Structures are given as structure tokens and as C-alpha cells.
Amino acid sequence: MKIVVVVAGLALLTASCTGDSSLTQPGSSQSVPPATPSSGSVTDIQSFVSAMEAGGHKVKVGPVVIPPGYGGFGRRARKITVDGYDVWVFQFPTVSASRGMRSQISDDGQRIGDATFVWNPHIYGSGRLIVLYVGNRASTTRDALDELFGKQFAGV
Numbered sequence: 001m002k003i004v005v006v007v008a009g010l011a012l013l014t015a016s017c018t019g020d021s022s023l024t025q026p027g028s029s030q031s032v033p034p035a036t037p038s039s040g041s042v043t044d045i046q047s048f049v050s051a052m053e054a055g056g057h058k059v060k061v062g063p064v065v066i067p068p069g070y071g072g073f074g075r076r077a078r079k080i081t082v083d084g085y086d087v088w089v090f091q092f093p094t095v096s097a098s099r100g101m102r103s104q105i106s107d108d109g110q111r112i113g114d115a116t117f118v119w120n121p122h123i124y125g126s127g128r129l130i131v132l133y134v135g136n137r138a139s140t141t142r143d144a145l146d147e148l149f150g151k152q153f154a155g156v
Contacts, residue, residue, distance in 0.1 A: 042148060043127025045078055045091050057083050057144050068119065068134050072112025073101065077132070085141035090130040098128050102153060109155040120156050124149035 042051050045061075052059045062079035067088035070076075077088040092098040102125050104113045109121035124131040124145055133145055146152070 042129065043095075044129060045080075045089055047127075048089060048129060048131070048148075049080065051148055052082055052144060055144060055147065062086075067132065069112055069115075069117060069121070069132060072104070072115035072117065073130075074113070082141045082144060085133070085135055085139055087141065087145070088132045090132070092128045092130070095128055098125060098130060101130060105154045107154055121154070122152050122156070123154040124152050 042048050049059050049061060058081075060081040062081060064076045065079045065088070067073070067077040067079070067090075069088075073090060075090060077090045080087050080089055090098075090101070092101065105111070105123060109123050110117055110119075119134055122133045122135070122142055122145065124133075126149055131145065131149070133141060135142065
């Protein structure tokens with residue numbers, strides 16, 4: 001059974017929750033080439049925040065939340081605001097677990113596992129991270145993510 005989620009309602013789902021940023025299951029063990037960030041050292045939330053700040057971006061680390069795409073990712077994410085725009089950072093317990101999750105995401109980002117979404121995602125990955133930005137292609141946040149991670153591995 002597929003789940004269809006409308007983006008407009010997703011903003012309401014980002015209520016604050018407490019807990020660890022590495023919650024729940026890791027995903028499958030299929031091999032997917034990792035995205036290679038230009039910095040080469042972004043592998044976890046702390047290094048992501050440090051790299052964005054070093055690039056001159058205003059970064060605010062928020063709570064662990066139920067993010068957009070929760071139905072596909074099946075896990076909570078850390079909400080991080082970059083230059084006023086929200087991104088959701090999923091930190092997995094291992095690189096292998098992150099790659100397994102990436103293997104379940106369609107090229108256009110409209111399908112994650114068995115869930116189908118109606119949205120405009122930009123999805124990046126490196127190390128144990130998957131970073132989700134749902135927003136305008138022309139934003140400074142999108143530019144910053146492109147600069148840090150290189151080409152998104154999924155999305156529009």
C-alpha cells in the first residue's frame with residue numbers, strides 16, 4: 001500500500017520531540033555510491049553544522065522532529081535552519097545504514113521505500129547523513145547544499 005502525502009500539511013508535522021538523532025531502523029544493505037561533499041569531511045550532524053558555519057552561513061540547530069517524508073524515512077530527523085530555511089538531517093548509526101536508506105529513494109525523490117510523496121525535494125547524502133531540503137531551487141540554502149555536497153543524489 002502506498003502512502004500519499006501532500007506537502008502543505010507536512011509543515012504541521014514538525015512538532016518538537018525529544019530523543020536521540022539516531023533513532024529507529026537503519027534500512028536495507030543495498031550498495032549505493034555515496035555522495036562526495038566538496039569538503040570531504042561532512043559525515044555527521046556536527047561536521048555538517050561546522051562546514052555550513054565555516055562557509056559563512058547562519059545556522060541554528062533545532063530539535064529532533066517528525067520531518068517531511070517521515071512515512072518513507074520512518075525515523076525522526078534533526079531540524080536545522082540554514083540562512084532562515086529549514087533542512088532536515090537524518091543521521092544513521094553507520095555509513096552502511098545511510099547507503100541502505102539512499103537505495104530506497106527514487107531518483108526524483110517522489111518515492112521513499114513504499115511511500116509516495118507530492119513535493120519538490122532536494123536530497124543529499126554523505127557519510128552517515130541524508131539531508132532533505134524541500135524548497136525553492138533558487139534559494140541560497142540550496143546553493144549552499146550544492147556547494148557542500150555536490151549534486152543532490154535525489155530530487156527535482
